[in-house]
Amino acid sequence: MPIRRVLAGLCAVAASLMLHCANAAPASAPPVPKTPTGPLTLSSQGSFFIGGRDVTSETLSLSPKYDAHGTVTVDQMYVRYQIPARAKRYPITLIHGCCLTGMTWETTPDGRMGWDEYFLRKGYSTYVIDQSGRGRSATDISAINAVKSGKAPVSSLPDLFAAGHEAAWAIFRFGTRYPDAFKDTQFPVQAQAELWQQMVPDWLGAMPTPNPTVGNLSKLAIKLNGTVLLSHSQSGIYPFQTAAMNSKGIAAIVAVEPGECPKVEDVKPLTGIPILVVFGDHIEEFPRWAPRLKACHAFIDALNAAGGKGELMSLPALGVHGNSHMMMQDRNNLQVADLILAWIARNTGATKR
């Protein structure tokens, strides 16, 4: 498909030019910044949960030692926050993707600074969540015990999913086939074992629709009286769904390689919110990724045509090459962070709420 690739390349360049014209940003990407060092001063930090509902179960336990009957709370969302000494107006809420947790944004697999701390050191309060049903946000195991104790059929077991290393390799675009990496990959593949340690099973198929994370993000945005929702991959559609439900408190949306962009006919509720979609490199080499990028281009075009304020940032079009789907952990992760922070500053700096 050489014509399609040429067209995609032209589109990316055009998008990049639009960005440059509209915002008078530099024509080339900023250099990879030095990792900030020295003491980190916080004004405060802590953690809490948002949302959840109480459900009664008869199958909490299979052991006579513990009561099988009782109430448990499910669908809540864990949030850990840190506030720097002189915080900018809008905190950034970091929303991880499939088969991962908030660890996504913390120390990288090869031990470098993650976006959670980098954003903080750049003056942004950060709120790192674990999606409902992932990490420190509880799952509901009642259905499994119900089957094991003969009270429910096998078909009622939850539909679970874990990504194997081999399949994740191509999904994360380290290379087209495990274990061969792109020569120019920015992902620290020598530390892949530390990424595999981060991965957790996905209970999405066992969760209500819409995913409780969507409503919980809205509650969080309102509680914070304004935040940038920054998503990744499988969570990409959530901030858009949150905004369609209630735009209150959503200062901007940054979607890092969303698994899905909103449909072009769904842009109307999003026109009041600055929106950035970021894609890395080697997209056209993956049948999973090329259509997603194309659909996100169409979404951004429709959004802008409807009076919205959208931008699709293609890293290769900015001269930044080799970025994987896990760009927040790539070797140049702070360079990508700088591009995103510059967009946030341009697009929320003047926003009064």
Added chain:
Amino acid sequence: MPIRRVLAGLCAVAASLMLHCANAAPASAPPVPKTPTGPLTLSSQGSFFIGGRDVTSETLSLSPKYDAHGTVTVDQMYVRYQIPARAKRYPITLIHGCCLTGMTWETTPDGRMGWDEYFLRKGYSTYVIDQSGRGRSATDISAINAVKSGKAPVSSLPDLFAAGHEAAWAIFRFGTRYPDAFKDTQFPVQAQAELWQQMVPDWLGAMPTPNPTVGNLSKLAIKLNGTVLLSHSQSGIYPFQTAAMNSKGIAAIVAVEPGECPKVEDVKPLTGIPILVVFGDHIEEFPRWAPRLKACHAFIDALNAAGGKGELMSLPALGVHGNSHMMMQDRNNLQVADLILAWIARNTGATKR
């Protein structure tokens, strides 16, 4: 059992007197300290995983969209750390209990400072873990998908457990029967909903023996070149098992209401490590708790008889009343923290490694 209660009380007082004589500590408990305020300065922070093993599965997915065959990493342990500006010699590793995660030690259900930050502000580096198979440390869902896809019998489903609010009420000793609380309870029962949000299912019955957390704690202690292992409840036996395996790197053990103390015949490998066991109030009113306290008394006695350095700290014997099993979240949580920190200072301050 009034005689037994009187004896238990005398034992507690005797233990307390022993503590006072041996260490010239004040005869009464310290006051509840003011919550520290002002900026918090860290020299660094981050997170990583310890341990884990790769397993091959044929049932990672039930959907044709994702590969069912592949390798996943399981049994690893998530660790988040913070290092204060001028850190004392030994970090404190915080190990949560049943049906909980590292959130145990963070902001309390009613929004006060947790032990993780308090210890930090007192100069201790803190390492907060999620036990293997809990929170951000992956579970293995292969067996569930194997049953759902008809490849394995129902009996091979993992044995899972979730604690209901009603049962947890008495296990956590907020009162003898849900929802009635002890008049003097220190637990902020008005914020109980925020505690229920923290609870997660327990995969212990599906984990290898010994629990991988035990070996992972040893790897962490060695990596840190010395740490205090501070456990709670179900994890109480783990640091002892870790020490019996390899005492390297274990500067001291603090067991907050361990579900189990080592048997008196197992004290030998523990004689070189300072050990503190802490119990709260209302123990004798619970058939679950009274025998545990008794067994821990016997363990400490046997440890000291064998030349060890053990102490059982009964909070009521020190004049500190109303503490629940969740004393790190109780209203006087910082008072209890001060007692523990004073013990740590006395028992590790002079230790050269």
